[in-house]
Amino acid sequence: MPKSLHQRAIEHVGSRIVDGSIPAGEVILAAELESELGVSRSVIREAVRVLASAGLVVSTKRVGIRVLGPEDWNPFDPLVIRWRLAGGGQGAQLRSLTELRVAVEPMAAELAAEHAPAEFCGELLNLAARMRHAGRSGDLGSFLELDIRFHAMVLAASGNEMFANLANPIAETLRGRTELGLMPERPHEEALAWHQAVADAISAHEPHLARESMELIMRRTNQEICGVWAHAPRLFPQPRA
Amino acid sequence: MPKSLHQRAIEHVGSRIVDGSIPAGEVILAAELESELGVSRSVIREAVRVLASAGLVVSTKRVGIRVLGPEDWNPFDPLVIRWRLAGGGQGAQLRSLTELRVAVEPMAAELAAEHAPAEFCGELLNLAARMRHAGRSGDLGSFLELDIRFHAMVLAASGNEMFANLANPIAETLRGRTELGLMPERPHEEALAWHQAVADAISAHEPHLARESMELIMRRTNQEICGVWAHAPRLFPQPRA
């Protein structure tokens, strides 16, 4: 599937910046990229503009396109997240996203219990039942996809569009977790019960119970993931802004 | 200060989309924008590419530049957040950001207590002391700026770059809250004590205490903000993805 030249240019440069192939501080010239990719100026210029909007580069006259470091990247940019998950900084990205999940999902469950429309409640109950079935029969592939849809549904049901927007990176987190073999052979019976409890509490409009049930899930998630990547270096910006 | 034509084009089109002047579904032509802004194609094309990366538009051959609706916007894009805060959707944006704060900041405080380098602890204690002084003397302007720096410092001290990146929108949230007169005449003595407790707990490396103290702050914040904007409509995407 040959995408547009524009997208390929973004991909080519952006992925190399995020995986460290092009170090921060490096200065590249638009003309270099033109000949390197065999495309014209307009393609390069438009791609650079998009990369600049993600904080990956700044372009200044007479000097060129300066590559910025991780402290300047927009960590919520979907492209940045994807490139980080694909490359070497995978562990740090998974840990960051998991910490975000642990913070956000209990709140999302609480809000969902207050505001979720009926369709979402029905779908949540449906998903919880199917998760139990898939989990008990050991169908890990189906379980993963149902798990993804369950958590995306809770985030959407919160009615907070920022929460809902985290569904995609969180889905990638869940996929990454299973790909790396951080999941148990088959889901714990407790986990199945907790998901059911979340769906029940949201459907019954019990915010406090929904939050607590989701916190149980997140507590285990946090142990599973953040323990593994605890050694990965943390990024601290300059204290003085 | 006349910015670059590129930035002005982004601003012109993007702000009109977010504030609803250009409704979702509308199709605009690049040629229209050229004559409307009196700039050349390259400027328009580069601007459209950036707007497309934020999910505001999609451009397809033979049809033009189609404006997308709020459900497709990237709610974490700094430009989108700024435009939403500037326009009519201000209330919903403030509520969303506040809910995000309430979820994230206790977790950030917990992580900060585990990982924060010494410089951050010193600065936090310093800021807490100055906040108390400014708060008791009724200097609300200074208090606001110190409050912003305090919360930004906690987020940075968590060592999670996604949390740290929320400092700017959260700062705007705090400014918006005071501009709209949602703050008390002078800060409550309790609030001053809670901020001090957060700084103390982080400095003493007591994660649980840091989280609980921050939760006290957030609980009040949530009451102050989300109560006011409770009526604003919530955005629910389609349950079926």
Next chain:
DNA sequence: GAGACTTCATGCCTGCACAGATTGGCGTCA
């Protein structure tokens, strides 16, 4: 209703002029 044809806006390319930041040379002065 299926397929071929026309249409038309974006995709992509190229040449040119301009603006502004860096660099280095030049002259001045201590």
Next chain:
DNA sequence: TGACGCCAATCTGTGCAGGCATGAAGTCTC
């Protein structure tokens, strides 16, 4: 001699104008 300040050359992104290619939408025919 050496350090400083000014100015001009230079280099690179910014913006402009125009061209052809592409492919999706609509139309027409069978």
